[in-house]
Amino acid sequence: xxxxxxTLTGIAKSYHDGAxxxxxxxxxxxxxxGDYVSVTGPxxxxxxxxxxxxxxxxxxxxxxxxxxxxxxVRAAESLRVAIRGQWFGFVFQSFALLAGRTAVENVxxxxxxxxIPARRRxxxxxxxxxxxxxxxxxxxxPRTLSGGERQRVAIARAIAASPRVLFCDEPTxxxxxxxxxxxxxxxxxxxxxxxxxxxxxxxxxxxxxxxRHVHVADGIVREAPAAQRHQRGR
Amino acid sequence: xxxxxxxxxxxxxxxxxxxxxxxxxxxxxPARSLLTALGTVLGAAAFVATLGLSSTLAxxxxxxxxxxxxxxxxxxxxxxxAPSWQEPSALARLGRLNGVRVCGARVILPERPVSRxxxxxxxxxxxxxxxxxxxxLAVISPRVVLGRAFDSYHDTDAQPVVMLPAAVARGLGVxxxxxxxxxxxxxxxxxxxxxxxxxxxxxLVSVLVPYAVAQPMAALSSGEVKRDVVIETEPGAAQLxxxxxxxxxxxxxxARVEVVVPPDPRTLRQEIEGSVARLALxxxxxxxxxxxxxxxxAATAGIVARxxxxxxxxxxxxxxxxxxxxxxxETTLLGTxxxxxxxxxxxxxxxxxxxxxxxxxxVDVTTAxxxxxxxxxxxxxxxxxxAWRATRIQPVVAIAR
Ligand SMILES: Nc1ncnc2c1ncn2[C@@H]1O[C@H](COP(=O)(O)OP(=O)(O)O)[C@@H](O)[C@H]1O
Ligand SMILES: [Mg+2]
Numbered sequence: 001x002x003x004x005x006x007t008l009t010g011i012a013k014s015y016h017d018g019a020x021x022x023x024x025x026x027x028x029x030x031x032x033x034g035d036y037v038s039v040t041g042p043x044x045x046x047x048x049x050x051x052x053x054x055x056x057x058x059x060x061x062x063x064x065x066x067x068x069x070x071x072x073v074r075a076a077e078s079l080r081v082a083i084r085g086q087w088f089g090f091v092f093q094s095f096a097l098l099a100g101r102t103a104v105e106n107v108x109x110x111x112x113x114x115x116i117p118a119r120r121r122x123x124x125x126x127x128x129x130x131x132x133x134x135x136x137x138x139x140x141x142p143r144t145l146s147g148g149e150r151q152r153v154a155i156a157r158a159i160a161a162s163p164r165v166l167f168c169d170e171p172t173x174x175x176x177x178x179x180x181x182x183x184x185x186x187x188x189x190x191x192x193x194x195x196x197x198x199x200x201x202x203x204x205x206x207x208x209x210x211x212r213h214v215h216v217a218d219g220i221v222r223e224a225p226a227a228q229r230h231q232r233g234r
Numbered sequence: 235x236x237x238x239x240x241x242x243x244x245x246x247x248x249x250x251x252x253x254x255x256x257x258x259x260x261x262x263x264p265a266r267s268l269l270t271a272l273g274t275v276l277g278a279a280a281f282v283a284t285l286g287l288s289s290t291l292a293x294x295x296x297x298x299x300x301x302x303x304x305x306x307x308x309x310x311x312x313x314x315x316a317p318s319w320q321e322p323s324a325l326a327r328l329g330r331l332n333g334v335r336v337c338g339a340r341v342i343l344p345e346r347p348v349s350r351x352x353x354x355x356x357x358x359x360x361x362x363x364x365x366x367x368x369x370x371l372a373v374i375s376p377r378v379v380l381g382r383a384f385d386s387y388h389d390t391d392a393q394p395v396v397m398l399p400a401a402v403a404r405g406l407g408v409x410x411x412x413x414x415x416x417x418x419x420x421x422x423x424x425x426x427x428x429x430x431x432x433x434x435x436x437x438l439v440s441v442l443v444p445y446a447v448a449q450p451m452a453a454l455s456s457g458e459v460k461r462d463v464v465i466e467t468e469p470g471a472a473q474l475x476x477x478x479x480x481x482x483x484x485x486x487x488x489a490r491v492e493v494v495v496p497p498d499p500r501t502l503r504q505e506i507e508g509s510v511a512r513l514a515l516x517x518x519x520x521x522x523x524x525x526x527x528x529x530x531x532a533a534t535a536g537i538v539a540r541x542x543x544x545x546x547x548x549x550x551x552x553x554x555x556x557x558x559x560x561x562x563x564e565t566t567l568l569g570t571x572x573x574x575x576x577x578x579x580x581x582x583x584x585x586x587x588x589x590x591x592x593x594x595x596x597v598d599v600t601t602a603x604x605x606x607x608x609x610x611x612x613x614x615x616x617x618x619x620x621a622w623r624a625t626r627i628q629p630v631v632a633i634a635r
Contacts, residue, residue, distance in 0.1 A: 057549055058630040070236040078553065082242040084629070085551015096546045096632055100262020112251060113551040115243040157550075 003068075005164065005196060006031040006054060011063035013049050023049040026063060027221040029214070031165070031198065036191045038210025039200045046219040047200045048169055054198060055167045056084045085113050089158030093170035095150045097142040103153045104129060104138040110157040121160075128160035129153070132186060148179030155186060159195070166190065168199045172206055184209050247556045256563035260571075266536065267568060273528030274572030274612055275579065277521025278605040282580025283587075284517055288510030289596040290588045304496050305335075306373075306433045307472050309479050310462040312492040317461050319483040319491050325369065325463065328482040333471025338369020340464055341448045344457030348441055349416050350406045356416075359405050362440040363417060365448020373464040374437050376428035381411030383426050384444055392446035396422040399438050400429040417441065417451075434464060472496055518605075522612055525572065529616035533565050537620050537627075544624055545632030554625035561624050565617030566610055573609015577602035 006029075013024040023046045031037055031054070039047050052058035053065065056072060065072050067083055089110070097106045107125035116124070129135045132152040142150055151171060158166055168187065172180040180203075188209055191197050201207050213224040237244070247255075260267045309328075311317060318324065320339040328337050343365070347358030366374065368386050376383065379400060388395050396415060398408060403424075406415060414421040422443065431437050443451075452459045463483060467475045476495030480488040537544070544557055581597050588595035 052630050055549075057632070058628070068240055070239055072236075075236050078245070079236045079242075081245050081548075081551055081553050082237050083240065084549065085245055086242050087240070090549050090632070092632060094542070096542060098262070098543055098546075101258060105258065109547075110550045112255070113245045113247055113547075113553070113556060115246060118251070 003033055004030050004066075005033050005035075005068060007066040008054070009064045009066075011053060011060045011065055013046075013053060013058070013060045022219050024053070024060070024221070025219040029054075029221060029223070031196065033164075033196055034191075034194055035196050035198075036188075036209070036211040037198045037214055038207040038212070039198065039214045039216060040202065040204065040207040041216035043202055045216040046221075047202070047216050049219075050214075050216060050221060051167055051169050051198065051200045055088050055090060055165075056080045057090075086161070087164040089161075089163035089166045091151070091154050091158050091166070091168040091171045093173035095142075095147075095154045095174070097150055097153060097157075099141070099143055101142075102139045103134065103142060103145070103156075106142060106153055107157045107160050111161045114161065116161065124160045125156070128156035131159065132156045146179070147175050148182055151175060151179070151183055152186065155183070159190065165196045165198060168197070170201055171199065172201070172203065180206070245551050245553050245556070247552070247559065252556075252559055252563055253567075255560050256567050259560070259564055260568060266532070270529055270532035270536070270565075271568045271572030271575070273521075274525035274569050274609045275576040277518060277525040277612075278573040278576025278609050279579040279583065280521050280576075281514060281518035281605050281608070282577045282601050283583040284514040284580075285511065285601045286580060286584030286595070286597055287587060288514065289598060290584060290593050292510075293596045294593050305467045305469055305472055306496060307465040307467055307476050307479060308462050308494045309465070309483055309491050310460070310494070312490055320461055320463060324483045327485070328463065328465065328479060329369075331475060331478055331482055333468045333475045335466045335468060336369050336372045337463060337465040338367045338371065338373055339445055340367075340370045340462050341365040341445065341452050342440070342460040342462075343448060343451055343455055344459070346418055347416075348402070348406065350408065350413075352416055352419060358416075359402065361402055363443060363448065363451070364437060364440040365443050365445040365452070367445035370445070370464050371442070373466045374434050375432035376426075376437065376442070377430040377432075378426045379429045381424070381426035383428075384442075388425075389444040389446050392444060394420070394422045394447060395425045395444065397426040397428060397442040398424055399440065400427055401439065402441060403427045415441075417443075422447075433466065518608070522608055525569070525609065526612040526616045529565050529569060529572075529613055530619065533561065533617055533620040534623070537561075537624050540624075541627055541631050544627045545629050548627065548629035549632045557624050557627070558621045561621035562614060562617040565621070566613040569613020569616065570606060570610040572613070573606040576609065577605040580605065 008027055008029040010026045010028065011024065012026045015021040015023060039050060041047050053060050060073060063073065072080055072083065098109065104125050107128055108121045111121045111124065126135065126138060129138050132155050134149060134152050134156065137145060137149060142153060145153065172183055175183065184206060187197060187199065199206065199210060207213060215222050215224060325337060325339060328334060343363045345360045345362050348361045349356045349358035367389055371384060376397065383397065384395065408415065408424055411424050411426060413424055415424055465475060465479065472495050476493050479493045480491040484490045547557060581602060584597055585595045
């Protein structure tokens with residue numbers, strides 16, 4: 001059995017602007033090395049909230065969250081910044097690429113705040129673009145790229161420095177079905193090479209690619225039974 | 235502690251990366267950057283052009299200042315009394331002063347009739363008559379176009395001779411020397427005609443006679459007689475001579491003598507530069523304020539537009555201090571570039587205006603450098619608040635957008 005990489009214990013999140021919203025009710029969840037977890041559920045269910053807490057983009061209001069055995073909720077912000085920047089990679093629905101910079105410069109940005117020399121960042125960025133089959137567009141302005149190509153640049157940015165976990169929030173939300181398959185194949189390949197992946201989606205077609213299936217509804221997180229998991233074997 | 239356990243590096247941003255990021259952000263949005271820096275550009279241009287044009291003008295004033303007039307000092311009686319200060323001994327004391335080249339006495343008589351002939355048909359001209367000794371004549375230096383000037387013989391022997399300004403000679407119909415003209419009813423021989431003077435331009439409308447000839451005329455004159463001592467100094471010695479002339483001419487009572495010196499070209503230049511520099515300072519403080527506010531406003535507005543970008547940077551591992559430094563670097567860089575561009579613009583304005591007027595442009599590098607530095611300061615100051623605000627942006631907004 002592989003080592004626990006991420007461990008949520010009694011994690012909950014509520015918002016308090018106006019009437020309190022319990023976006024996430026107390027949750028236990030464990031993500032292991034090499035997992036491919038897909039998180040599904042209707043809109044407003046709390047999927048993004050769960051991913052933000054897992055990715056250390058946001059703090060929970062209660063509970064404890066350990067990364068490789070190190071508690072993060074009550075730790076210094078600088079520790080969360082370091083884990084987020086060096087262990088995690090993020091892919092967002094909106095691509096979040098910077099205009100006015102080439103594709104490879106956007107990929108490099110993912111490694112900017114780390115002790116990686118500029119030349120090595122360029123080499124890693126080019127390798128990552130090659131991995132997503134976009135080496136030939138390395139110096140293109142993202143505004144001239146198609147949606148699918150932009151998301152591949154974003155994936156290259158997330159994986160360039162080999163993160164321990166790749167978090168994707170609705171990675172295909174802005175793509176047509178052809179590009180969606182393309183991106184899902186790419187994520188599947190990464191997982192096959194050992195990448196730990198957590199994908200949030202409201203699309204069951206996307207969710208089906210996952211190995212583990214977590215369902216969120218009204219802030220309640222439930223993992224689908226193992227039996228369902230094995231269906232994917234086919 | 236936790237970082238070491240997980241084998242994580244300390245998040246960091248090198249200065250080279252910081253500057254590169256700031257530059258990419260500015261260069262990636264040229265229109266936004268230009269608009270943000272506009273206030274600083276205009277402010278710096280106004281500063282450099284104002285100072286540049288004022289130095290150019292001051293230089294011009296000092297340059298075109300009449301060098302002859304600047305060596306001219308005049309002493310006259312403060313009261314109507316016996317002119318002991320015009321006597322040869324007084325003039326000799328004055329002549330020994332350092333910086334005095336030549337000096338002499340003058341007596342200026344009120345206008346009186348001067349004519350070519352006496353009797354019927356004569357048309358006298360009402361003309362001022364001045365008695366000048368050899369020294370005063372040397373100071374005035376008339377340009378003789380016909381005949382000759384007086385010499386010491388004419389003066390000491392009180393010879394009845396005159397020198398006529400060309401305009402008076404024409405008016406009287408005198409076209410050669412050796413003929414007589416009448417002042418009141420006494421004849422004088424015309425020995426010279428002059429058309430210009432080096433000093434004392436009022437001599438151009440005055441009939442000149444030897445000092446000794448004018449003395450008895452003054453004694454009989456009914457109108458106001460003016461007396462003075464005219465001095466030509468060494469270049470640059472006018473102020474010094476002016477300060478000592480009264481004492482040299484009237485040692486027993488210097489207050490009897492009033493001395494007129496030309497304005498000091500250096501003082502004049504400093505006065506112009508001083509007043510324009512004060513104006514420029516006020517102008518540039520206002521411009522600097524406008525520049526700071528405009529960068530500050532644009533940067534604050536930019537933070538809202540860049541929320542997603544800042545969230546992304548935080549998501550990929552930027553600490554709040556990295557966000558702060560980058561935004562400060564951006565506004566400072568923008569202020570510096572704006573200041574530099576404005577300084578260049580100001581120099582261009584100075585040179586173009588100067589050349590268009592045929593002046594020698596005076597451009598001060600220090601002014602251009604301080605305009606650039608002021609731009610940098612404005613950028614830094616303007617960035618503080620928006621940069622601090624940007625550090626409040628949470629990484630989660632990278633997903634929310
Ligand atoms: N910043 C916030 N402030 C207040 N309520 C929020 C905020 N973010 C999310 N919520 C609420 O929390 C709930 C879960 O949101 P989210 O996790 O984004 O849902 P999902 O990603 O499943 O669509 C929703 O009801 C949403 O309105
Ligand atoms: Mg969501």
